[in-house]
Amino acid sequence: MPTRTSQHRPASSSRPTSGRRQQNKQKTKQVILKVALDLFSRKGFYRTTTKEISRKAGIAEGTLFNYFRTKEDLAMYFMEDQIAGLIAWFQGEKPLQRASLAEQLFAIIHRHLERVGPYEEFVGAVYLRMLQPVSKLNPLSLDTQALSLRYLRFIRDLLAVAEEREEIPHMGDIGAYIFALFHMAIITYWLYDQSKGKENTLALLDRSLKVAVSILRKGGWNW
């Protein structure tokens, strides 16, 4: 994993990847992401070629693969930004943090769908794969695993707070895992939803979250 050093020259150590290099790398990476995202959203994931991305980013085609292992990976990095943004957004929404768990979870998925709305094909192509727990069969990048973990931890912490409030019983890590699967299921539904404004999805989301929390409250987790 690349170190995230800032601009200042680091103290002399054995392998200090130095200032200018690091800066250029970060910049190139950002340029690639910007170009790729623009193309993906205008032409769609499948009709955008890696050749075009590299040409528009002003680099050789091979260079692209120094930064991103696969074309899918490239897409995942966009998703990573989305998820990071989602977490940051939630943490800035103070009122939401006092709302009920069902409201919080609804808001999170809702916001997410809103943000990725313009990139529907794109989401269909790679998103589901991302939320899937990484298996030895899926040759995904390590960074994407990290993303998956960050997201799971974020949800787990939310559940832990709700647990302290005695809104739900103790579930351990499994709760976050289940929510991730639920998120995946909702995205699936959303992709297929033809209703205007995707209102069917929102209705399903609202209802199922309320049901779930209600079940948990009434029945507890250990049967």
Add this chain to the structure above:
Amino acid sequence: MPTRTSQHRPASSSRPTSGRRQQNKQKTKQVILKVALDLFSRKGFYRTTTKEISRKAGIAEGTLFNYFRTKEDLAMYFMEDQIAGLIAWFQGEKPLQRASLAEQLFAIIHRHLERVGPYEEFVGAVYLRMLQPVSKLNPLSLDTQALSLRYLRFIRDLLAVAEEREEIPHMGDIGAYIFALFHMAIITYWLYDQSKGKENTLALLDRSLKVAVSILRKGGWNW
């Protein structure tokens, strides 16, 4: 969609795809499937090339794509057989049909996992995509949509019977849809499960089905 005429010459109509042709086609298709499955299971999905499949099946590479739109599609046809076999198996198991819903559903997924066990990589590559409701974004074959539907109807009918027995409340079609998602989730878990004999998956399966049915019985569906 190809017509499913049997061997007998059909009454003279405008486009009767006639006997020998149809028979050869069916036969070729079966040969391709057999060869492909053999290679997939021995070398893995990704390391098997369409060139090799066609060579071993004794046809030109182009011909392969007259029968199957994509390599993934080929994999899906195998899954189709699996699902069809699963349904047939269930219908032959008379005692099982008197068992509780939870037992039935457990048996179905269990049997399924047992059958696809030897093709793990394969399942990871295509199975999840199959159970996903077909969207306009996923360029899958129509036949695969049909498979998805057949499976959903099968489950829906099971639930309807349980409903008549008053084991569960009325849920409409959504029940089958939810079960399909659940099935998908279990497969995901199964792929990742490192316990011997995949016993963790079986435990999760057993427990979650019992919980679900119990919840439905106690609380009903409309909250």
Add this chain to the structure above:
DNA sequence: ATTGAAAGGTGAGTACACTCATATTATGCG
């Protein structure tokens, strides 16, 4: 049997993701 047309087969060709041997550039050190 002949024939015209439709179904089906063929494999060289194409497009594209990805690799790798080589060239270029940045950096630390004397």
Add this chain to the structure above:
DNA sequence: CGCATAATATGAGTGTACTCACCTTTCAAT
């Protein structure tokens, strides 16, 4: 500055899924 080394960039090359223009076979009608 000049040099050695490591990091990074390059683009021709490769492997493979998939296409398409053409060829062959089958069939019904005569």
